[in-house]
Amino acid sequence: MLNPQRSLSELPKMSSTSQVERAVLEEEFNWLLREEVHAVLKQLQDVLKEASRRFALPSPGLETQLKQENFILGSSTSQLLHFQFRDDKQWKLQQIQDARNHLNQALHLLSCRDETYHFKTGAEVNKLMDAVMLQLTRARNRLTTPASLTLPELATGGLMKMFNPPMPGDVMVNFYINLSKLCLTVYQLHVLPPNTTKNFKPAGSSVVHNPGAMFELNNNRFEVSHVHKVECVVPWLSDALVFFTISLQLCQQLKDKISVFSSFWNSRSF
Amino acid sequence: MSGNNLVLPIVLWGRTAPTHCISSLLVLDDCSAVITGCHDGQICLWDMTPELQMCPRAMLFGHTSSITCLAKASACADKQYIVSASENGEMCLWDVNDGRCIEFTKLACAHADIQFYQFTIGTQKEGRLLCNGHYPEILVLDATSLEVLYSLVSKISPDWISAMSIIRSHRTQEDTVVAVSVTGILKVWIITAEVSRMQDLDPVFEEESKPIHVQSCQSISFCNFTQNSLLVVCSKYWRVLDAADYSLLCSVPCETDQSWTGGDFISADKVIVWTEDGCSYIYKLPPSCLSASEHFRSDVGKTKEGAVPPLIYKVSEQPDKKLLICPPVTCFFFSRREPFHKLLLQGDSGGRLSLWSIPDRSPPPQPSTPGHLTLQESFDRLLPVSSGIIDQLSVLPGKDQPIKVTASVYIPAQGRLVCGREDGSIILVPATQTAIVQLLQGEHMLRRGECKESASESTECSLCTYTFCTFSTVLRLLSRIYRTVVIVHEAGAMSEKG
Numbered sequence: 001m002l003n004p005q006r007s008l009s010e011l012p013k014m015s016s017t018s019q020v021e022r023a024v025l026e027e028e029f030n031w032l033l034r035e036e037v038h039a040v041l042k043q044l045q046d047v048l049k050e051a052s053r054r055f056a057l058p059s060p061g062l063e064t065q066l067k068q069e070n071f072i073l074g075s076s077t078s079q080l081l082h083f084q085f086r087d088d089k090q091w092k093l094q095q096i097q098d099a100r101n102h103l104n105q106a107l108h109l110l111s112c113r114d115e116t117y118h119f120k121t122g123a124e125v126n127k128l129m130d131a132v133m134l135q136l137t138r139a140r141n142r143l144t145t146p147a148s149l150t151l152p153e154l155a156t157g158g159l160m161k162m163f164n165p166p167m168p169g170d171v172m173v174n175f176y177i178n179l180s181k182l183c184l185t186v187y188q189l190h191v192l193p194p195n196t197t198k199n200f201k202p203a204g205s206s207v208v209h210n211p212g213a214m215f216e217l218n219n220n221r222f223e224v225s226h227v228h229k230v231e232c233v234v235p236w237l238s239d240a241l242v243f244f245t246i247s248l249q250l251c252q253q254l255k256d257k258i259s260v261f262s263s264f265w266n267s268r269s270f
Numbered sequence: 271m272s273g274n275n276l277v278l279p280i281v282l283w284g285r286t287a288p289t290h291c292i293s294s295l296l297v298l299d300d301c302s303a304v305i306t307g308c309h310d311g312q313i314c315l316w317d318m319t320p321e322l323q324m325c326p327r328a329m330l331f332g333h334t335s336s337i338t339c340l341a342k343a344s345a346c347a348d349k350q351y352i353v354s355a356s357e358n359g360e361m362c363l364w365d366v367n368d369g370r371c372i373e374f375t376k377l378a379c380a381h382a383d384i385q386f387y388q389f390t391i392g393t394q395k396e397g398r399l400l401c402n403g404h405y406p407e408i409l410v411l412d413a414t415s416l417e418v419l420y421s422l423v424s425k426i427s428p429d430w431i432s433a434m435s436i437i438r439s440h441r442t443q444e445d446t447v448v449a450v451s452v453t454g455i456l457k458v459w460i461i462t463a464e465v466s467r468m469q470d471l472d473p474v475f476e477e478e479s480k481p482i483h484v485q486s487c488q489s490i491s492f493c494n495f496t497q498n499s500l501l502v503v504c505s506k507y508w509r510v511l512d513a514a515d516y517s518l519l520c521s522v523p524c525e526t527d528q529s530w531t532g533g534d535f536i537s538a539d540k541v542i543v544w545t546e547d548g549c550s551y552i553y554k555l556p557p558s559c560l561s562a563s564e565h566f567r568s569d570v571g572k573t574k575e576g577a578v579p580p581l582i583y584k585v586s587e588q589p590d591k592k593l594l595i596c597p598p599v600t601c602f603f604f605s606r607r608e609p610f611h612k613l614l615l616q617g618d619s620g621g622r623l624s625l626w627s628i629p630d631r632s633p634p635p636q637p638s639t640p641g642h643l644t645l646q647e648s649f650d651r652l653l654p655v656s657s658g659i660i661d662q663l664s665v666l667p668g669k670d671q672p673i674k675v676t677a678s679v680y681i682p683a684q685g686r687l688v689c690g691r692e693d694g695s696i697i698l699v700p701a702t703q704t705a706i707v708q709l710l711q712g713e714h715m716l717r718r719g720e721c722k723e724s725a726s727e728s729t730e731c732s733l734c735t736y737t738f739c740t741f742s743t744v745l746r747l748l749s750r751i752y753r754t755v756v757i758v759h760e761a762g763a764m765s766e767k768g
Contacts, residue, residue, distance in 0.1 A: 092428065098404065101430050101452055108486060108505070112529050112546060123595040127291075127619075131596075134357070138404075 029261045033119045040254045044132070044247055045110050048103060051243035054236040055100040083163040091162045095142050095177045099240070102139035106132045106247075122258040129251045136251070140244040143237065146176035146183070148205035151215035151224070154187075176207065180238035183231040192221040281331070282705070284672065287645035288329070290314060291596065292617030296340040297603040298350060303327075303366055304625075305352055306617050307337025309596075313354055314645065315366060316623060322611070324623060324643050328369040330354075332362040341384035343413045344397060353399060353413070355381040361416050375416040379405045386413065387436050387461065389445070400447060400461075402431035407473070408447060408459070422447060422459040423473035429453050432487040436461075437513070439497055446477075450487040450502060456480045456516055480516055484509065488531050494604075495538040498561040505529035508543050510559040517570045519559040522578055534602040536612055536628055538562070540582065548598040548616055549586040552628070553579045585614060585626055595619045602628075621645040 085091065109132050119125050149157070154174055160167055167173065172187040185208055192198060192214065200221055203213035213224045294307040297318075304316040304324060311333035316324045333356040343363055344351035350366040359380050363373035381403040388397050397413030400422075406429055408422035434449035447459045458478040486505040492513065493499045499519065500511040508530055510519040524530050524545070533543035536552065539560055544550040556579045557565035598618040605611040612628040622644040677690040680701055687701040 090427070094406070097406070097429060101404070104452070112505075114527075116527060120593050121595060124593070127596045 025261065029122070032257060032261070033122070033125070036257065037119055037125055037254065038115045040250060041110055041113060042115070044250050045107065047243050047247045047250070048107050048110070051240050051247070052100070052103055052107060054240045054243070055096070055103065083165065083167065086162055086164045089162055091159060093175060093177060095146065099139040099142040102135045102142065103240075103244075106135035106139070109135070122262060125258055126255055129255050133248060133251045136244055136248050140241065140248075143177050143241060144179055146178050146207045148207055149174070150205050151187075151203060151209060151213060151222070152217050153205075155215075155217050177234075177237065178207075178231070180233055180235070180241055181231045182234050182237075183229065186228040186230075187224050188226040188228075189222045190225045192223050194221075196221075198223075281329070283649075285649060287621065287649040288312070290621030290645050291619040292599055292621065292623070293337050294340045294354075295599050295601045295615055295617050296342065296352060297601070297605075297613060297615060298352075298366065299342065299605070300347065300607060301603075301605050301611055301613075303350075304615065304623065305340055305366070306623065307333075307340050307354055308621075309336040311335055311337060311356055313337060313340070313364070315369065316643075320609075322613075322625060322627065322641060324625065324641060326643075326645055326648050330362075330364060330369055330371070332364070332371045332374065333360050334358065335360070338403070339381055339384050341399065342386045343399065345386070345388045345395065351413075353384060353386075353416070355384060355401070361411075363414070363416060373414070373416050377418070379403055379409075381409075383434065385434065385436050387445070389461070400434065400436065402434050402449065404430060406430055406451075408434060408449060410461075421473050422461075423475055424451070424455075424457055424479065425475045426479040427451070427453060427455055429455070431457075433490045433502075435490045435492050435500070437492045439513075448490060448492070448500065450482065450484060450490055452487075454482060454484040454487065456482045456511075478516075482509075482511070482516065482518070486529075489533060491534045493535040493538070495535060496561050499535075499559060501533055501535060501541055503530050503533040503543055505531070505546075508533055508541070510541075510555065512567065512570070517567070519567065520556055520569060520579070522553070525578065531597070532600060534604075536602065536604070537630070542602055542614065542628070544600040546597045548600060548618070549584060550600060550614055551584050552582045554582055555579060585628075587616070587624065 109128065113119075113128060151172070154160070154172055159173065159175065163173075170189045170191075172189065174185045174187075176183050176185075187209065192200065200214055200216075202215050203209055206213075208229065209224055209227065211224050211227055215222055289308075289310065290306065290312065291309040292306045293309050296305040297303075298305070301318055301320075301322075304318055306314045306316065308314070311331075313330040313332070314326055315328045315330065317327045318324050333354065335357040337354055337356050340352060340354050342351070343353040351372065352364050352366055353361060354364065355361045357380050359377045361373075361375050361377065361381070362371050364371055381401040383402050385400045386397060387400055388395055390396075398419070399411040399413050399416075401409045401411060406424060408431055410419050410421060411417060412419055429451040431449045432452050434447055437446045437448055439446070445461050447461055449457045449459075451457060456479070457476045459474055459476050461474075482502070484502060484504045487502060488505060489501075489503045491501045493501070498513050500513050500516070502509045502511060505524070506529065507521055507523045509521045511517065512519055528545040528547055528549070530543050531546050533541055536542050539555050540552055541555060542550055542552050556569075557563035558567065558569040560566055596619050598616050600614065600616045603611070603613045603615060605613070612630065614626040614628055616624045618624075622642060625641045673695075674692045675689045676692050679688050680686070681688065685700060685702050687699050687704065689697045689699070691697065
């Protein structure tokens, strides 16, 4: 490996044309590090701040979506179940909190490298981009991949204690985000009698369980008899996802720009 | 190499040390070793002499992504265990003495920090690992099985924990965990034996939740010297809080456009705080922060930021520091055993470990000169040099740089390793024999190999003329499938280990 500090002009046995070419490349690369990188980082920060605003202060029109408290679920037997979120307890969609925190971490990484910072190597830019992209990918993945839960996990989770009046023992609910949709799944259960001839096989983890899924809790065996699904699009989540995609593209494009030079010029440490 | 039931991976390095972009640091309690984790997922054990000379001993392979944190995992001196965690949720428990991976687990969540905590049930001592990271709880794991036992949960405004500290206070007789969430809320959990005994997976709720209005909290540390204050380091300021009621004693802004990344108490009245670019600053605390002073708490309730306390000195890297591709990691270590070292350690992206001894008395304007060591430097110092698998074929007469191997494939059916090189040539070597030669020294171990020309470039490969060189690369392979340790080198220790 050549000394990374060595200037290109020192490279031995170089024809004059390639020397000129290399000098131009070097100048262009320095411009990239000095000017272009900061321009992209600024753009990136603007997009991410816009995304961050979506998480912090949803526009007034969406309040209903976020503060919706009444869920009216029509079941096959036409009975109505009416529940409200308790006023005395908070319950947060962990997916949204995680996505917001990953986004803030990406913003923090960028804020440490403002225009006064002088990037010295392409490798340094790549490393920063990798770190930012890791956070953004995680933020996006949190929204696109809801947690798989087992039925006992769902039954003992915090959400079940969040309702007023309390949920009856034969109903379970689950909220999650899938892409830009807020999804609600309601499970109706029936207790399997101890002398049942049915082959008991507990269900594993899943985002949505199907009718027939069985589980055991507090020495009782249950089977899911009905599953109801409701979902609605949350517009600010689709905005956020678009911003994540744009920022990831910006990061990748900057990495590509750096790599153009590295392929020309392997000797310098990138 | 492909046995019937056991596959032992072997790693050989030539004279170029592997990249080691340090992402986390740990010093063992007895100062006998420093452990570094890197962005590629490897962990390096560096032995440290009582004179604080460092020497890399082993490279541990067990993670497939960047190491996020390292922590000790045992309390007794005869059992030196450490735990490591990586970005993708992997955790490994290692024996520092022989580099064995004792336990492995993979959780869905990534830890940002782990702290070891030992408590006593009757006569039995149990080790616990307290973990925080990209999730709103503090997970409590068994330090030997790495199983999640229970979690410390927030009732009020649950959010990710940025930093935490375990406080063993003689004053309150109660061990607590003090943590700061990403939204700047200070949380306190009591982790006394009663709580620890309760292992029915019930969450433990916080005792106290107090907004302290900090942003981007980097670290929180308890003053073990006075047991009266806490240091909270955020990227743009650091603050000292009263450990009894968490009221603000002083707040000091970051003067430069740098960001603070951590800090600690180095004595009852001094703190060390370091920046992202690797400079450390030692400040004398104002009297309002010192419990021994009559002015203690005199500034409580004042909202404006206090004056910057006197800077005693600044520790920074030599000006000739080479190009780094990401910010270095810094840690302060205070040994509670003889000779009570106070060490400042830094690891950077070039695999370089720097060590400063922080003097107890302020007179010396600069701490003793740091010891520096990079992995490459220690490779260069090896005699005989560390050897790669086809090194003896790589160096051409009249060239000082070996030909780089650019691609390789192992053919199990023939037991051969095929190495493609940058000059277009391809070399075939009997893999097992080559590995044996690397592992065992001895003139009788001769090696076979053949070189096939594929490109037109002339490579004079005279196989019969190369001389056998001795190998200092000793590989210790352990029977743990795919968790292996490769001893980088043990200068002089060969004969003892056999």
